[in-house]
Amino acid sequence: MIQEIQNEKPNYWAKDSVIVKLSVIAALILLLLIPSQWIQSLISEREKTQDEVLNDVSDKWSGSQLIQGPVLVIPYQKEVRVLDSNKKEIVRRETQTLYVLPQNMQIKANINTDTLHRGLFRAVVYNSKIWVQGNFGKPELEKAGIDPAAVNYDKVRLIFSVSDLKGLKSNPVIQLNNQKLNVEPTFNGKSPFDDGLQVSFTLPKDQEITFSFSLDLKGSNELNFMHTAKTTxxxxxxxxxxxxxxxxYLPDTRAVTKSGFNAKWRMLYYNRPFPQQWINDDSVLKNDKATDNATFGVKLRLPVDQYQKTIRTTKYSTLIILLTFVSLFFTELIRKQRVHVFNYILIGAAMVIYYTLLLSFSEQVGYNVAYLIASVATITLISLFTSSLLQNRQMALLFGFILTTFYGFTFIIIQLEDLSLMIGSILLFIIITLLMYFSRKINWEKQ
Incomplete structure (x- = not known):
């Protein structure tokens, strides 16, 4: 008889031990990490598809635009001493190039935006009117060691660049002093830009050059400018x-209202990464690092990026599942009514499906509304299921309130990006405090 009782003890311990139950719950949480990772991969895949759609729309409409220049390109002749085939020193005339940047430049741009739809995805495109004017000072030829008599004044070019020429809706016309000139692409000859537009003209001696032109330009996502003048x-x-x-550079002044925005920049040449003039090197304005340090503008950001918010939400999935299981486990202890492990699995599955609901609805109605729909559906389902398990509506309502609190705090954390760490830390501290309070009288050996 004693032997039979001794044989029953391990079974009784395994059946009723709180620690064993918690170990099983912990194992379930770890297993639920697998579908959670699948969902994060699904969100990343949808986000990648969105980027591909944006690139496709940009390719067909026009890409992000960068306005560069203008630059004055002045060819001149220089005598160079070289050795011939007989190693005799001879004098040869070579054509070299002086590049000069503007003294002052003023740019005004008006952007009229539109949103193109491709299935579930959206892309921001725009039509813009851009006015550019400024002036070049007299080239400092003596300072550069150039004989003014050696300059080819009749072969001077003015070159500027638009990053995606496909976006031009009309042929630009440049006014130099009182002369209007049609531009042409820089297909041949040395150019400071990869995709440049140029005009050739005769440079007046000892006279400043004023320039002005307008661009009827379309693009997508971004409009940027390069700081090239002494004052831009x-x-x-x-x-x-x-x-x-x-x-x-950030704008000196900005105003964003419900009808749009206005922003102004003013840059001086002290922090410009280019010299005012240089000789021969046509790669100065093509240097990636220097270009990045001289580029500024505006990105036309979509109001809500549901994929970034959804993937941030999924990162809290483990915490939400853990807290839900702990809450249900404490409900077991309070009610002294066992909940089968399979029921934990079903509740965990519902909480994982929550994120697919959030993703699919956010693509249709936006993140905030999708969060409300997915949360209400999941909380209602789990509360009704808990009510059926425990046969107690009050406990089910309490459990639903707990879930609402969890999802509510998660939503607040997602919205308050700058304060998310502080709010999350406070929430976790409160939760640990409550767990300490409710766990004081639990018999960890058996229920």
């Missing part, structure tokens, strides 16, 4: 209400 002033206005100012 830029003003951008648009009907887009969620701009993101990007690049090396």
């Amino acid at each position: 002033d830029v003003e951008v206005t648009s009907n887009w209400v969620t701009p993101s100012f990007d690049g090396r």
Whole structure:
């Protein structure tokens, strides 16, 4: 008889031990990490598809635009001493190039935006009117060691660049002093830009050059400018209400309203990464690091990026599942009513499916509404299921309130990006405090 009782003890311990139950719950949480990772991969895949759609739309419409220049390109002749085939020193005349940047430049841009849809995905495109004017000072030929008599004044070029020429809606016309000239691509000859537009003209001696031109330009996602003049002033206005100012320089003044935005920049040459003039090297303005340090502009950001918010939400999935299982486990102890492990699995599955609901609905109605739909559906389902298990509506309502609190705090953390760490830390501290309080009288050996 004693032997039979002794044989029953391990079974009784395994059946009723709180520690064993907690170990099983912990194992379930670890297993639920697998589908959670699958969902994160699904979100990343959808985000990648969105990027591909954006690139495709940009390729067909026009890409992000960068306005560079203008630059004055002045050829001149220089005598160079070289050795011939007989190793005799001879004098040869070579054509070299002096590059000069503007003294002052003012740019005004007006951006009219639109949103193109490709299935579930959206892309921001725009039509813009851009006015550019400024002046070049007299080239400092003596300072560069150039004989003024050796300059080819009749072969001077003015070159500027638009990063995606496909976006030009009309042929630009440049006014130099009182002369209007049609531009042409820089297909041949040395150019400071890869995709440049140029005009050739005769440079007047001992006289400043004023220039002005306008661009009827379309693009997508971004409009940027390069700081090339000694003093560069830029003003951008648009009907887009969620701009993101990007690049090396932030605007000096900005105003964002419900009808659009206005931003102004003023840059001096002290922090410009280019010299005012240089000789022969046509790669100065092509240097990636220097270009990045001189580029600024505006990014036309979509109001809500549901994929970034959804993937941030999924990162809290383990914590939410853990807290839900702990809450259900404490409910077991309070009610002294066993909940089968299989029921934990079903509740965990419902909480994983929650994220697919959130993803699919956010693509249709936006993140905030999708969060509400997925949360209400999941909380209602789990509360009704818990009510059926425990045969107690009050406990089910309490459990539903706990889930609402968890999802509510998660939503707040996602919205408050800058304060998410502090709010999350406070929430975890409160949860640990409550767990300490409710776990004081639990018999960890058996229920």
